[in-house]
Amino acid sequence: MTAQAPLMLQACGTATVLMWLVAFGLYVADALRVEETAGHLQMARLLTRLGLLIGTAGWAGYVALTWPPLPWRAAWLPPLALAALAIYTLLARRVSKSPVSPCLYGCAVVAYGVALASWGAGNGEALTGNPRAWPLIAIRELAAVVAAGTLLTYGAGLLIRLRPTPALAASRAEQLGDGTLRIALWGTLLALAAAAGRAWLVWGEVARADVVTLFIAWAFIMAASLWQMMTGMSMTRMVHGLALAALVLLGAMFLVTA
Amino acid sequence: MPAPGLRDLVKETIPSSNRPLALLSATERRTDVSSEVSIEEGRSARPTRATDWPALVWRVWTSPHVTMVALLWLSGLIGLSQIIPQSPYSLDEPLVYSQWFAKMPPFLWPLVDDLRALGFFQLRTSAWLRLPLAVLLLHALAVCTSALPVAWQRTRARSEPARLLARSPDETPPALGRPLGLAVWRAAAAEHVFAHTMQQLAQDGYTVRGDPRAQVGLAWRRHLGWWALCSLYVGLALLAMGLLLHSWLGRAYVLRLQPGQATTVPGLPELVLWLEDTRIVGDPLAPSEGVVQVRHGEAESGGAPITLPLHAGRMIGGMWWTVVDITPMVEVTAQDAQDGETLELWSFVPRAHARPRARLSLADEEDASFVSLPARNVTLRFGRASEPHASPGQLTLSFFRGVETAPMGTATLSDGDEVLFDGVRYQASLSHDVQLRVQQGAWWIMAALGWLGVALGGGSLTWCRPIWLVVRTEDAAGGCRMTIWVDTLAPHSPPLERLRTLGG
Numbered sequence: 001m002t003a004q005a006p007l008m009l010q011a012c013g014t015a016t017v018l019m020w021l022v023a024f025g026l027y028v029a030d031a032l033r034v035e036e037t038a039g040h041l042q043m044a045r046l047l048t049r050l051g052l053l054i055g056t057a058g059w060a061g062y063v064a065l066t067w068p069p070l071p072w073r074a075a076w077l078p079p080l081a082l083a084a085l086a087i088y089t090l091l092a093r094r095v096s097k098s099p100v101s102p103c104l105y106g107c108a109v110v111a112y113g114v115a116l117a118s119w120g121a122g123n124g125e126a127l128t129g130n131p132r133a134w135p136l137i138a139i140r141e142l143a144a145v146v147a148a149g150t151l152l153t154y155g156a157g158l159l160i161r162l163r164p165t166p167a168l169a170a171s172r173a174e175q176l177g178d179g180t181l182r183i184a185l186w187g188t189l190l191a192l193a194a195a196a197g198r199a200w201l202v203w204g205e206v207a208r209a210d211v212v213t214l215f216i217a218w219a220f221i222m223a224a225s226l227w228q229m230m231t232g233m234s235m236t237r238m239v240h241g242l243a244l245a246a247l248v249l250l251g252a253m254f255l256v257t258a
Numbered sequence: 259m260p261a262p263g264l265r266d267l268v269k270e271t272i273p274s275s276n277r278p279l280a281l282l283s284a285t286e287r288r289t290d291v292s293s294e295v296s297i298e299e300g301r302s303a304r305p306t307r308a309t310d311w312p313a314l315v316w317r318v319w320t321s322p323h324v325t326m327v328a329l330l331w332l333s334g335l336i337g338l339s340q341i342i343p344q345s346p347y348s349l350d351e352p353l354v355y356s357q358w359f360a361k362m363p364p365f366l367w368p369l370v371d372d373l374r375a376l377g378f379f380q381l382r383t384s385a386w387l388r389l390p391l392a393v394l395l396l397h398a399l400a401v402c403t404s405a406l407p408v409a410w411q412r413t414r415a416r417s418e419p420a421r422l423l424a425r426s427p428d429e430t431p432p433a434l435g436r437p438l439g440l441a442v443w444r445a446a447a448a449e450h451v452f453a454h455t456m457q458q459l460a461q462d463g464y465t466v467r468g469d470p471r472a473q474v475g476l477a478w479r480r481h482l483g484w485w486a487l488c489s490l491y492v493g494l495a496l497l498a499m500g501l502l503l504h505s506w507l508g509r510a511y512v513l514r515l516q517p518g519q520a521t522t523v524p525g526l527p528e529l530v531l532w533l534e535d536t537r538i539v540g541d542p543l544a545p546s547e548g549v550v551q552v553r554h555g556e557a558e559s560g561g562a563p564i565t566l567p568l569h570a571g572r573m574i575g576g577m578w579w580t581v582v583d584i585t586p587m588v589e590v591t592a593q594d595a596q597d598g599e600t601l602e603l604w605s606f607v608p609r610a611h612a613r614p615r616a617r618l619s620l621a622d623e624e625d626a627s628f629v630s631l632p633a634r635n636v637t638l639r640f641g642r643a644s645e646p647h648a649s650p651g652q653l654t655l656s657f658f659r660g661v662e663t664a665p666m667g668t669a670t671l672s673d674g675d676e677v678l679f680d681g682v683r684y685q686a687s688l689s690h691d692v693q694l695r696v697q698q699g700a701w702w703i704m705a706a707l708g709w710l711g712v713a714l715g716g717g718s719l720t721w722c723r724p725i726w727l728v729v730r731t732e733d734a735a736g737g738c739r740m741t742i743w744v745d746t747l748a749p750h751s752p753p754l755e756r757l758r759t760l761g762g
Contacts, residue, residue: 130547130569178749182720189713196709200702202569204580204695205510207382212340216333222716223326229723229747230322232436 005065006119009074012058013116016051020085020109023047027102028156032176034169048089048105055112056082074119076138077145081111099172100179106156107149114145114254121255136198140191144214144250147187147221151247154180158240178234181243185225188218188246210257217246217253320400325494328394335390339381342366342373383505391502398495405491408432409484412726419467419476431728434484435747438754441739444761448473448731448738455729455740455761462756464727475729483724483747486715493711500705508699512582515552515692516617523696530555534563536584536690541650542673543620543642543688545584550692566694576700583693585621588640588653592631593683601682605629619691634682635660643670653686723748731761 026044030037059078063070085108092101157176161168192214199208224242228234318324345358362370370379377384444451452473459477460466468475511523515533523529532553539547548568555561564574571580591614592601602612606628618627618640626641636657643652652672656665657679669677673688726745731738740761744752 130567132570174750185720186717189717193709193713200578201571202580203582204571204578204697207339207344209340212336216337219329219333223329225716225720226322226326228749229719230436232746232749234749 005062008065009058009062010116010120012054012061013078013112016055016058017109017113017116019047019051019054020105020112023051024102024105024109024152025156025160027105028153028176029160031099031102032157032160032169032172033167034172035167045089048085052082052085052089071119073115073141077111077115077141080142080145081108081115084108084111098179099176100153100183102156103150103153103180103183105149106153107146110149110152111145114148118254130202133198133202136194136201139194140198140210140214143187143189143191143194144253145187147184147191147217148247148250148254150180150183150187151243151250154184154243155247158244161235174234177239178228181221181225181228181234181239184243184246185218185221188214188221188250192218208257210253213249213253213256217249220246220249316400319397320404324393324397325401328390328397331390332387332394335381335387338378339387342378342381344382345379388502388505391498391505395495395498395502398491398498401491402488402495404432405434405484405488408434409488412478412481412484415476416465416467416478416481419469431726431743431745433745434487435724435745438744438746438757440742440744440757442742442758442761443734443737443739445737446761448733448740451738451740451761452729452731455731455742458760459727459729462752464725468729473731477727477729479725479751480722481724481726483719483722484726486718486722487724487747488715489711490715490719493708493713493715496708496711497705498708500701500703500708503701504699504705508697508701511696511698513694513696515550515694517689517691526698529696531694532561533692536692538584538690542690543586543651543653545586545690548584548690550581550584550694552692552694576698578697578700578702580695580697581692582695583621585619585691585693587689587691588618588620588627589687589689590616590618590629590638590640591685593685595678595681595683601631601633603629604632617689631682634680636666636680636682638684639665640686645670651688653688655684655686719747723751725751727752729760 023044026040026047030040030044055078059082063075084104088101088104088108154177157173157180161173192211195208195210195214196206199206199211220242224239224246227236227238227242233239343362359367359370366373373379377386381387449470452468452470452475456466456468456475456477459475464477464479465481466475466477509525511526513521513523513531515521515531517533517536519533521531521533523531532555533550534553535551537549537551538545545568550566550568552564552566553561554564564579566572566579566581568581568584571578573579590603592603593599594601600614602614603616604612605616605618612632616629618629620627620640620642626639628637628639630637636659639654639656639658641654641656643654648670649672652670655669655671655677657667658664659666667679669679671677671686674685676683676685678684724747728743729740731740733739742757742760744757746752
């Protein structure tokens with residue numbers, strides 16, 4: 001039974017992430033529309049709740065059968081994703097709909113996806129080493145997940161904009177683009193500071209893979225933000241290219257570094 | 259970032275109705291220069307763009323596009339330094355060079371010498387990286403030179419607007435962000451239009467200050483954003499300077515300390531280190547936590563003891579000390595069981611020779627090391643105990659005769675245990691080598707402060723994007739002429755539609 005625990009997490013996790021990705025796309029499409037479409041939203045809610053159930057069952061089963069030790073990403077990121085989505089579904093009805101609100105959903109998808117992917121790649125063993133550096137790892141991880149989640153939202157918005165329909169509000173798309181880049185800039189700033197601080201404390205140098213990838217991702221987002229500020233144009237090809245490249249780099253950071 | 263003034267930005271046409279005369283941004287201007295007609299000359303005429311080369315160069319050099327180019331250039335090189343294996347030491351010694359060469363991916367072998375000559379294997383300390391850093395530094399300093407006085411002027415203008423307005427009533431203000439110019443004609447008295455415009459701006463959430471007699475007013479929002487921009491560029495300048503000086507003047511020494519041996523640092527003759535004690539928490543063969551005690555001094559005893567935890571850097575004597583690794587070592591001795599004679603051992607490491615005591619590392623590939631006893635034609639293999647119930651710190655010792663690949667015997671032993679095999683008494687004891695990194699120079703503090711400035715400035719700018727407006731009205735034929743000059747870092751603010759309706 002214990003031997004099948006990883007398989008259970010993998011199967012349930014993959015199903016969960018796929019369902020959430022579809023629901024996330026529907027939510028982003030809805031956030032960019034002038035008027036909401038009830039059919040799409042119902043489907044998105046259904047997929048989200050189903051994903052919450054399967055994701056919780058998969059992760060809880062894995063934890064119960066293999067505790068301790070657990071790969072730290074597989075241990076801590078899925079519950080964060082589940083909590084974020086539970087909050088999102090609770091708040092979705094009460095809070096006024098902002099184009100940037102799907103970012104929370106994006107972060108949850110990224111958190112669960114990263115836990116699965118890095119576990120599959122053999123990354124993120126149980127935390128060892130200097131315990132003083134652990135909070136820095138947690139900050140780096142959370143901030144990078146937030147940055148990647150918002151950039152995923154940016155990418156989803158971009159995909160939806162590729163097929164413009166009269167129902168799409170251009171101003172909402174611009175708000176989404178601007179807002180996601182702001183949050184992503186904060187996320188990469190914080191993640192880079194934490195990663196560099198940890199590398200300096202632990203190895204006495206900052207030329208580590210996570211610091212390098214985060215620096216490049218930050219530089220891309222910073223350049224995109226400067227471009228926005230100076231030209232006043234938020235959704236240009238230059239900004240799209242830089243934002244998507246930063247998303248790819250953040251993904252690589254999760255896969256390559258522990 | 260001085261930008262073209264209002265005079266450069268405003269396009270005028272014949273006023274025919276109560277509609278905007280001109281609205282032109284810096285980006286639009288580039289495509290519409292042919293129809294640009296400058297408004298009347300002010301008191302301090304600005305030189306034309308065609309002849310004012312220094313101003314043009316300064317404008318280009320302080321443009322945010324240079325920031326983007328420098329950041330992307332720097333990113334490219336840093337990324338390249340991660341892809342191409344970098345050498346942390348000098349490659350002049352042939353043995354070191356061949357060992358390093360062997361670790362290269364085979365597809366790079368034909369190119370290694372050319373790439374090495376170009377400095378591609380030491381990118382982090384080469385001119386390739388220093389050049390974009392120098393560009394970023396000079397650019398950020400230039401931007402600070404332009405932006406700091408303007409930010410200060412605007413801050414003072416909040417409390418003393420009349421002074422700023424009186425000083426240069428006709429001059430075009432310098433811009434730090436995206437400049438917009440608007441000139442409109444209104445069929446009403448100038449005083450009335452001015453008062454109405456300022457009132458509208460106040461209703462829109464702007465803080466307004468005006469001089470009704472001179473009909474010049476200021477309006478702003480999120481004023482701190484200008485200081486955030488300054489902080490960003492001061493931070494970039496400090497970061498670039500810190501990294502530049504760190505790579506140029508800073509020196510990093512990676513030392514391997516062994517128990518009972520003095521370690522000297524090349525280039526720092528006064529620094530002599532003795533490894534005094536190593537305390538490991540947990541498995542001594544896989545140290546993930548531990549504390550190292552090092553003594554600093556000429557003699558083994560005396561001198562100041564320094565306690566250094568593993569993976570926890572400390573500043574000592576102006577240098578940053580980090581224990582990077584603690585390597586488990588096995589010390590082996592062999593004695594003839596009958597006459598007690600010490601036998602010489604020969605370890606399988608480069609440049610080794612026969613010694614009465616062999617030190618073997620357990621951090622090598624496959625966590626095993628070999629040593630031979632030439633006098634008895636026996637080879638010993640030391641490894642970590644792989645049995646499921648082996649206690650931490652236990653070793654497996656295997657004996658091989660001649661060139662045979664199957665072991666003649668195997669024993670599990672702990673620190674200090676003895677094993678008798680084929681008339682020879684072997685003793686194994688555990689010790690630890692320490693890898694210590696000493697970073698000379700404190701330029702990294704400058705880089706860290708720079709990063710703080712970048713983080714504060716960049717982070718603040720994401721939420722606090724400032725807008726600065728200067729409004730002027732003057733009587734014109736049949737009504738009044740109003741010019742609005744905007745400097746903004748907010749992509750969608752102020753909305754152009756709103757600007758067009760001001761004063762109407």
